[in-house]
Amino acid sequence: MYSLILKDFLMLKKMLLIITGLITLWYILQFSSIFIIALAGFLFISNTGSFEDRNNSHIMLNSLPINRKSIISSKYIGALIFGIVTVCLASLFQVVFYFVFDAYTQPFPEIYDLLIGMLCIFLFTSIYYPILYKFGEKYTRIIMMFIGFTIIVFGNIMMHLFKDKIETIKLFLSQFTANQLILTGSVITVLLFLLSWLGTIKIYEAKDF
Secondary structure (H helix, E strand, O other): OHHHHHHHHHHOHHHHHHHHHHHHHHHHOOOOHHHHHHHHHHHHHHHHHHHHHHOOHHHHHHOOOOOHHHHHHHHHHHHHHHHHHHHHHHHHHHHHHHHOOOOOOOOOOOHHHHHHHHHHHHHHHHHHHHHHHHHOHHHHHHHHHHHHHHHHHHHHHHHHHOHHHHHHHHHHHOOOOHHHHHHHHHHHHHHHHHHHHHHHHHHHHOOOO
């Protein structure tokens, strides 16, 4: 398992340098921590999956004495590790930019921002890997673009339909504290992550290479 996780990080060492450079740029532009952590996660996860698919690494991996459950588990654990590293890196960058360059209004990111950024990585992982291992990298790009487009269109439609009920929705949400809302979102996202993990194992174990 350790070797599989290490393989993904070594395989994408150039991409990791690019991601680090982008994080630096985003902090120079003073983007939010949520955006920085989430987008860095999207880049890492999508490149991890697509690189193996393009190079037919699955054939080589399945010729080794490694069970398929371990191969998929390494992807999800790798996403978790990358998320934790990115959260730490984002915190370090904000400290540097706050004290050295007098940027940002506080030395550390809000804990909620770090958590939401991490949850975004979990959510993307939960959606991306089952689709990747079911349909392959080529169709996954099309499906992910369609999902993104659908979310944007559906969001605009919902905003239009409920524009007269925004105050009612705000009043309803005001009954809950920020901690309660974040906790609920975290539980739902983690459950989706675990279900996706198990589902992707089933998909991968049923594939023929």
